Amino acid sequence: MRSNIVATYLTLLGAAHGLLAGASTLHYDCHPFVIPIPVTNIPIFVLPFPAPQDQLQATSILNAATARTQPPQSAPHLLNLTATYNISGEYCWPTNIAPVSTSPTLQILSHGLGFNRSYWDFRLLTNVSDPQYSYISSATSLGHHTISYNRLGIAGSTLADPSTEVQTAVELAILTALTIIARAGGIPSQPAVPSNVIHVGHSFGSILTVALAATSPVLSDGIVLTGFSGLFAYQSNFLISTNLLIANHADPARFPATQYRNSYVTWPSAASNQYAFFAYPAFDPAVLTQAEATKQPFALGEIFSGPLIPSVAPAFKGPVLYIDGEKDLIFCASNCTGLIEPGSDAFKAFNGSSDVSSIIVQGFGHGMNLHYDAAGKVYARINGWLKGHGF
Ligand SMILES: *[C@@H]1O[C@H](CO)[C@@H](O)[C@H](O)[C@H]1NC(C)=O
Ligand SMILES: *[C@@H]1O[C@H](CO)[C@@H](O)[C@H](O)[C@H]1NC(C)=O
Ligand SMILES: *[C@@H]1O[C@H](CO)[C@@H](O)[C@H](O)[C@H]1NC(C)=O
Ligand SMILES: *[C@@H]1O[C@H](CO)[C@@H](O)[C@H](O)[C@H]1NC(C)=O
Ligand SMILES: *[C@@H]1O[C@H](CO)[C@@H](O)[C@H](O)[C@H]1NC(C)=O
Ligand SMILES: *[C@@H]1O[C@H](CO)[C@@H](O)[C@H](O)[C@H]1NC(C)=O
Secondary structure (H helix, E strand, O other): OOOHHHHHHHHHHHHHHOOHHHHHOOOEEEEEEEEEEEEEEEEEEOOOOOOOOOHHHHHHHHHHHOOOOOOOOOOOOEEEEEEEEEEEEEEEEEOOOOOOOOOOEEEEEEOOOOOOHHHHHOOOOOOOOOOOOOHHHHHHHOOOEEEEEOOOOOEOEOOOOOOOOOOHHHHHHHHHHHHHHHHOOOOOOOOOOOOEEEEEEEOHHHHHHHHHHHHOHHHOOEEEEEOOOOOOOOHHHHHHHHOOEEHHHHOOOOOOOOOOOOOEEEOOOHHHHHHHHOOOOOOOHHHHHHHHHOOOOEEHHHHOOHHHOOOOOOOOOOOEEEEEEOOOHHHHOOOOOOOOOOOOHHHHOOOOOOOEEEEEEOOOOOOHHHOOOHHHHHHHHHHHHHHHOOO
16 A cells, blocks of 8 residues: 555546556555554643633743743643553555565654654645655665654644643654664564664654654664754744644634644744745745645644753764755754854764764755755755665
């Protein structure tokens, strides 16, 4: 079974235009799965404000979060969480390399805020056979296998409480558990125990990936951080551009209140999406339109629980690649040049690794995979780095 969107649209296109040959140009198969993941005694913050009752309160939370001064920090109120969540993912492997590898390199892909795992296999619905935005197409062309998953709080996976459950330490515990299962070959339809596991993140997914390298350094053999600089000072630009719109008010048809409680928030428009994720003119406006039409809400819990997970990984020994768009708004205030270099916070975070590198992609913004020729400008360089490190 191929991933749903691609399979469905290839079938439609094939039926409509006799293009079934196009389908066979996909050189990988993806096997969707949903697995229950238990998490035990994970610390959560009791947020210092109640879940917003209405948009007035949500906007007021944003005012406070982006104020010039912050009130003195009282000791955060912590609780422990024990729960089991359904996590929706897919396992992909190349089909043009036979037989299926018995000891593949496996990449585990964690997406950022505003997306689901389709970020890693983005296909313009008007041209689904075009692989220029598909990270999974590039990774599998290297012979690697991939696992991508919808993070907690993304439809398909459990839409848990967005204040008290969808928080950083819980999402880290899920990534850790998923990695332990995958290292043992236990993901449904997983064909082989991997020889190596590489973790790849985008944005918030990169933050979780750093935390995994910090807390369970032996679980990863190499780290690729996209849309991330190790600097946290510019995130208020993103927050402000979202207006913290309550998702079930902003788009009740897509985000009904019965599923999306008030602390699930989103941004208002394609213009805000462009502001935070895209750098003009390096993208196809049709991609922006589709990204906006398929955007996912994020949770107040996950953006206000940053301090619960580490942002430096001195015990991690493996190689690390940072790759970011020159014009990343969220992590560089739209100019990454000079910020991800030896001596920077990014490099210091991995001071136990003998091998930290960085690449700045000219003209690209934060949502790197959604810019023109991401395959040539981003993925080919990641593949080159991976090959150069023996993966
Ligand atoms: C949470 O769990 C940890 C680990 O089991 C334990 O050390 C800690 O005391 C617990 N904290 C609370 C507030 O229950
Ligand atoms: C997980 O999925 C099962 C089967 O659909 C369902 O019964 C259960 O309630 C789900 N659990 C959560 C926490 O979403
Ligand atoms: C679809 O994508 C392919 C591969 O990038 C490209 O050659 C072709 O021109 C595209 N077709 C349309 C209609 O945009
Ligand atoms: C991602 O979100 C879009 C829009 O809601 C949806 O159509 C698609 O099925 C989702 N993909 C996955 C893998 O959850
Ligand atoms: C980006 O920052 C670098 C280093 O500070 C500077 O040299 C360069 O001119 C800046 N680029 C733009 C477009 O402002
Ligand atoms: C590496 O960084 C950690 C903090 O992240 C620090 O405690 C440690 O002293 C550093 N090690 C070296 C060798 O600089």
